[in-house]
Amino acid sequence: MLYRPFGTTGEEISSLGFGCMRLPEKETDGQWSIDEEKAIPMLQKAYENGVNYFDTAPFYCHANSEITVGKALHNVRDKVMISTKCPMGDEIKEPGDYRRWLEKSLKKLDTDYIDFYHFWGINKGVFDEKIVGMDLLHEAQKAKEEGLIRHISFSFHDKPEVIRHIIDTAEQKGVPMETMLCQYNLLDRSNEEMITYAASKGLGTVAMGPVGGGRLSAPTDLYKRLTGKAPIATYELAFKFVLGHPHLCCALSGMGTMEMVEQNSKIGSDSTPITEEEWKQLGESAERLKKFSDLYCTGCAYCQPCPANINIPHLFNMFTYHNVYGLTDHARGEYQRYVKDGGKTVKDCKDCGLCEKKCPQHLKIRQELKRVEAVLQKL
Ligand code: SF4
Ligand code: SF4
Structure with a gap:
């Protein structure tokens, strides 16, 4: 596995991160649960393959993901980084709700601390009204001082320039964001420049959906169409492109099978990633194709x-x-x-x-x- 410095957090992050939103599930009498006989070995295999960043959230997999992640990684807790998220919708009506959600996650994960705690899926409205308006930044700072979280993070869904607003405002308020999780892939490059901006401000950067939600696994002729070279599997192209961004630290993949874990681990360990020049060319080709x-x-x-x-x-x-x-x-x-x-x-x-x-x-x-x-x- 290849590792990259995670912004200025002092951590080294694996280039492949495990997105824990597609763990195998089963339904019994209308009740969904995670198929832990399959999911736990997958998570542990990823760890053995060198993955050290596991991203979950309170509602993933019918609200069971955090529990399974906690169980799977319990014995190697100090060797991995766990990321989870604080919901920012109706769940947060007053500042104390931040702490309540944090405590719920700690309990479900069965851990004393969370490495990266995200303000989840925020946009400008939520940031201004809740995170600044209710001073949740200082709630986060307090939790950090108490050792309940190690780093303050956000994940994001809005216009790219809002990223700058979030990073700059948090910094001005004295509680800088330390890492960012955003959408970025070959077919959606809108956050490309802002990833560079975030990195310039010392943030670690993680891309979600690098393989289109894990569904682009069938080989297609996309690479051939973009480069004129012999076709390669789309998931491989998708990964190579995301990891080709010189300021991106980790590509998160929502892995749902052991096969995906093995495939993706190989790409995350590929010591011959695409060059910056090839990365630029691929991006431009994708854009050109789209323009026509x-x-x-x-x-x-x-x-x-x-x-x-x-x-x-x-x-x-x-x-x-x-x-x-x-x-x-x-x-x-x-x-x-x-x-x-x-x-x-x-x-x-x-x-x-x-x-x-x-x-x-x-x-x-x-x-x-x-x-x-x-x-x-x-x-
Ligand atoms: S799609 Fe456009 S026209 Fe329709 S409601 Fe939305 S903003 Fe208005
Ligand atoms: S280019 Fe696309 S995303 Fe941008 S305003 Fe037009 S329709 Fe919306």
Whole structure:
């Protein structure tokens, strides 16, 4: 396994991180539980292969992930880093809720401390209203002083420039963020520059979804289309690209099988990763391919928030997976999951036109949403 300095935290992090949101589960009488006979050996195998960063969260795997992670890593607790998260929705109504969620996680993980405790999935509104407004930064600082958490982190879903706002504001408040977890992959590079910015401010950086949620495992001709070279497996390309970012410390993969653990560990141990030049070329080729498509959405998210809560960039991105990159299975899976999780679609559109006023690509978003969704529904 290859290791990289994790920002200025003083830690060395494995280039592959274990995302513990897709551990194998089973259903008995309508109750979901983790299949620990499969999951625990997977987590332990990853550790044996050199993975030292395990990322979980209170709601992963029907709220059971933290418990299994705690059991699997109990005997090697001081040799691994555990990351988990504080939910930032209705769960946080007053500052004391931060501590309550932290204590719940400590209990479920059966540990005395959490290495990286994240403000979970935050956007600008949540950061300003809750983290600054309720002074949760100092709640986090207190927990750190008491040794309950070792580092203060955030994970993120918003426009890329909001990352700068979060990092700078936290620093001004005297409680600097130490690591960041954000979306980044070959097909969604919107956070690329901000990863470099975060690193310049000393933060450790982790990318989630480097292999498109673990679903891009079938070999395709994507690499060939992008580089003109012989095809390689898409998951390999996806990893190589993410780890090619000179300021990215760790690629997180949501692994659901032992086979994935073995495959990904090999790539994380590959001492011949792509060069910075190849990384740039791959990124540019992916972008060029996208530009020639009939729907060029950069994923900038200026069209958000939509009053009807339609996640326009996400829907357009799914379409691009299918239309541009030929990753139809992935597009289908993403769309089905989006709808199943209650994601809003074009039928919820209020026809206000706000999104189109803000789109720098001047896309006819309402019209495109209809077209895109008609395709996605048929896949
Ligand atoms: S026009 Fe529809 S999609 Fe666009 S912002 Fe308004 S409600 Fe959202
Ligand atoms: S639809 Fe336009 S504003 Fe929205 S993410 Fe795409 S390019 Fe940006």
